Amino acid sequence: MNLLKPFLEETRGAVMVEFTIIFMLLFLLTGGIVDFGHLLYQWNSAEKATQAGVRAAVISDPxxxxxxxxxxxxASVTLGTPCRNGGTSFGIVECRGGSCTCAGLPNGCTFSAAALNPILAPMQKMFPRLQAQNVIVEYEDVGLGFAGRAGPVPEVRVRLTGLTFEYAFLGSLLGLSNITMPDFRATLVGEDLSSKGA
Incomplete structure (x- = not known):
């Protein structure tokens, strides 16, 4: 017991031990704050990119x-009749990953990368790591417009999908895996759907 007594009464170096414990906790807390702030920034950037994309989509070529x-x-609808009163509907057209699906268009539909570029460009200004395969553009016929109008008045929806958040600090330190971000979406009513006026 006498051998342990001097060791137990020794107080030199106690501050160093306390500092080491507190420093590690503060280091993790600071890293967590940085990562959480970065996550919020990425989340907000993706949301703003979606809004910019749908704004560009309603004034660009489909x-x-x-x-x-x-x-x-x-044949059964006279010119000037509102589309919701018996006109032909194209349903929902969805374009993603280099192709479009459209059940309601009589001649099918063709994906146009040239038409996607004016939509993608403002989105990438807001969220630079965004790629074309992350963007889905949907056109839904909601009955707006009238028979004989040049072009439809669809509801245009832009979605971002397949995005992940990579930890800048805590991921490598604590072995945390990436966070899969949910789909982001924004919707507006189509305007002229033509790049000629933009």
Whole structure:
């Protein structure tokens, strides 16, 4: 017992031990704050990119090229009749990853990378690591417009998908895996769907 007594009464170096414990906790806390701030920044940038993309999409040529020539008139509808009153509907057209799906267009639809570029460019200014495969552009016929109008008045929706957040600090230190971000979406009513006026 006498051998341990001097060791137990020794107080030199106690501050160093306390500092080491507190420093590690403060280091982790600071890293967590930095990572959380970076996550919020990335999240907000993706949301703003989606808003910029849908704004560009409503004033740009449709990504599905055949959509520009769609008219809701058919043999039973007279010109000037609102599309919601019996006109032909194209349903939902979805363009993603280099192709478009469209059940309601009579001639099918063709994906246009040239039409996607004016939508993607302002999005990448807001969120630089965004790629074309992360962007989905949807056009939904909601019955707006009238028979004989040049082009449809769809609801345009831009979605971002497949984005992940990579930790800058805590991931490598604590072995945390990347966070899969949810889909971001923004919707506006189509305007002229033409890049000619932009």
């Amino acid at each position: 990504v599905a090229t055949e959509l520009a020539d769609f008219d809701c008139d058919n």
